[in-house]
Amino acid sequence: MSLYDWLLSLHVLTAFALVAALAVFWIIGVVARNVDRPVESLRYFRVARPANVLMIVGTLGTLVFGIWLAIERDEYQVWDGWILAALVLWAISAETGRRGGIPYVEARKLAERLAAEGRGNEPSSELAAKLQDRGGMILNGLSSLAILLILVDMIYKPGA
């Protein structure tokens, strides 16, 4: 296998890690939407923990291996329109995803605090409000949409 083959497979594998993490976050976001007990929400946050690692690996890996691929391959340049579009979409996805995750980080901290105070099984309207945060959901939707557009861009390669 050539260096190009390895770079391409690592680029695609990290893209799979990124989308897999997004899928896990969406599944948990949907099932935890009606949760108001700290103990129950902490259970879902434990499932999200490996997805956090996948998200970091996927976000950085797609960028690093993607740029390396563009440098390695003579017919592609980093300043090609479709590659620039992917970089802009990547930045939009990363930032909207970061902001969209804030309510969930706050919800996890609140659930941990309530559980530490021995109120883990008591319903909390504040926790429920954070888990149902509409703004966070919209930002995560935008982040996922940007990833989908990157996938379309990578396959169609407009202008290449």
Place this chain on the structure above:
Amino acid sequence: MSVLAAIRPDDWNFALLLHVLGAMLLVGGLTCAVTAFWLGWRRDSAAFSRLGFWSLVAVAFPSWWLMRIAGQWVGSEEGFSGGDDDPAWLAIGYATSEAGGLLILISIVLTGIGLRRMRGAGALGPSVLVRIGTVLVTIVLAAYVVAVWAMTAKPD
């Protein structure tokens, strides 16, 4: 072969997009299921097993169909027959997708029955059937990671 893939005609792109999207969502659904099942191996089994089961039913299984049907579409457009003269990377893809789909289906049945028994008995502990499903789904996820590598790197 990777050069051939790089110069594929544009009218195959939509099928390829659906194939890759289905595969990515399949890996996502399996990742969620595997994580939940393993977390429920020793404690809180019912809650984690329920999450794992529904990840398989609602995400992994439909995504498998999307990946498989779109993959067949791409394969037929490229003129692959699924026979002995197909390249090794394609054979790996076919084998893992078929066997993986069957194992996902078996895991859904096993974990579904296991969950039902846990609910009926009011048990908090783990179910043997769910544990068997956990191992099967973990094997499928590992096989699919290898398949993604094979489909991308296209080793001879």
